[in-house]
Amino acid sequence: MTRVLDEVVAMLVEVVGEDFLLDVEVGPDTTFNDDLALESIEFVALAEKLQLRYGPAIDFAAFIADMDLDQILAMSVGDLVAHIESRLSPAAV
Numbered sequence: 025m026t027r028v029l030d031e032v033v034a035m036l037v038e039v040v041g042e043d044f045l046l047d048v049e050v051g052p053d054t055t056f057n058d059d060l061a062l063e064s065i066e067f068v069a070l071a072e073k074l075q076l077r078y079g080p081a082i083d084f085a086a087f088i089a090d091m092d093l094d095q096i097l098a099m100s101v102g103d104l105v106a107h108i109e110s111r112l113s114p115a116a117v
Contacts, residue, residue: 026109028105028112029051029052029101029102031077032074032104032105033050033101035073035074036070036101039066039070039073040062048060051101051102052100052101052102053100053102054100054102055101056099056100056101057096057099058097067084070084074108078111078112081112082108082111082112087104
């Protein structure tokens with residue numbers, strides 16, 4: 025796993041709780057809707073954690089703003105990690 029993926033997984037543990045993730049192996053192909061069943065409030069909490077960790081360059085709201093509902097529902101952890109890595113400087117990845 026990449027450092028960013030490890031950090032996103034750690035944030036997800038904080039957001040949804042470690043007990044919930046005991047039954048789910050979180051990786052790049054894990055989807056937020058089908059696999060993690062993330063609620064909208066949990067997405068907000070994740071977005072706040074991303075903002076605190078990576079700063080304004082990782083604008084989660086802007087990232088999903090161009091997506092339609094089906095794309096948002098199908099979004100995977102790997103999609104989010106790719107977005108983060110694309111917005112960070114190469115030295116930070």
